Amino acid sequence: MSDTEIKEIFIDDNHEFLNQQGMFYKEFPSDYRQIRYFTLLVVQKAPPEIKEINLLEQQVSELIKNAVKHGNKNDINKKVKVWYLFDKESARLIVEDEGEGFKELEKWNEFNRKRTECFVNQDFENMATYVSFRTKESDDNDGGNALFAAVEYWNDGVVFTNKKNCIAVKKKFPQKRHGVEIG
Amino acid sequence: MELKIRKSGAIYIIDVNGEMDLYNSYKLKELILKMIDKNIEKYIINLEKVDYIDSSGIGALIYICSTIKKKNLKLRIANIHGSVKKVIELTKLMGYFPISNSIEEALGHIESE
Numbered sequence: 113m114s115d116t117e118i119k120e121i122f123i124d125d126n127h128e129f130l131n132q133q134g135m136f137y138k139e140f141p142s143d144y145r146q147i148r149y150f151t152l153l154v155v156q157k158a159p160p161e162i163k164e165i166n167l168l169e170q171q172v173s174e175l176i177k178n179a180v181k182h183g184n185k186n187d188i189n190k191k192v193k194v195w196y197l198f199d200k201e202s203a204r205l206i207v208e209d210e211g212e213g214f215k216e217l218e219k220w221n222e223f224n225r226k227r228t229e230c231f232v233n234q235d236f237e238n239m240a241t242y243v244s245f246r247t248k249e250s251d252d253n254d255g256g257n258a259l260f261a262a263v264e265y266w267n268d269g270v271v272f273t274n275k276k277n278c279i280a281v282k283k284k285f286p287q288k289r290h291g292v293e294i295g
Numbered sequence: 296m297e298l299k300i301r302k303s304g305a306i307y308i309i310d311v312n313g314e315m316d317l318y319n320s321y322k323l324k325e326l327i328l329k330m331i332d333k334n335i336e337k338y339i340i341n342l343e344k345v346d347y348i349d350s351s352g353i354g355a356l357i358y359i360c361s362t363i364k365k366k367n368l369k370l371r372i373a374n375i376h377g378s379v380k381k382v383i384e385l386t387k388l389m390g391y392f393p394i395s396n397s398i399e400e401a402l403g404h405i406e407s408e
Binding site (some may be wrong): 148165167206244 | 308316317318320344347348349350351352353354355357361364377378381382385386387390391403
């Protein structure tokens, strides 16, 4: 099963995904009510081929939401900065907030490792313990599952800066030839 | 997001219509909690008319599912498709959620339990 590899979020200030050169840029106030609107402003730059049933929009919105809510704590005076670059073959995104950083990142990696092991073993009894990642700051509206999907969707990698208030992601899309999907 | 309730025998079917996103998902959670308070035991959540779900929507489903399991009630989630199915797959929850392909299949499943 190729989709059950254990994914990890990396921490690396010098990672190539953090290089903003040549990328488009927008910044937004941390207004929770406008997260999906801000997302559309970014995603409208993407070619239709990679928007696939609004999955790109959904995944971009999760990263902007994390920055607005968990990073900037919905403080309207704090900015979310977004760099993005899309073509038919790949999608790249960098989202930076003005918060304290995702302090529990190492804990998250460990949690995700155990969760993936339950999944590989089809152990849904124990997986119930790992469905949702909670911290002491989680509230009722936090699904606690956004990054599990993110590390799968952004299949070329997910990286944080050392300060952990800036995330960079990349996805490669399978290229269609003669109507057959490869890669 | 719009929620409608209909009945098939003792089974309550909740038709969800719209987007299960960060602004809406709590409504489904609140509705089911109210129904649990009224001692309703058997539920089908019909996602036929849901084309968008995010982590808040997945979180609401996880909450509903675990609450119903704890109370030993019955639940099936029916008609997931498109990006909703894709997001559940990405989150590796296909085996965790009690998923049925159709309302008929869900009814059959609950009635045979």
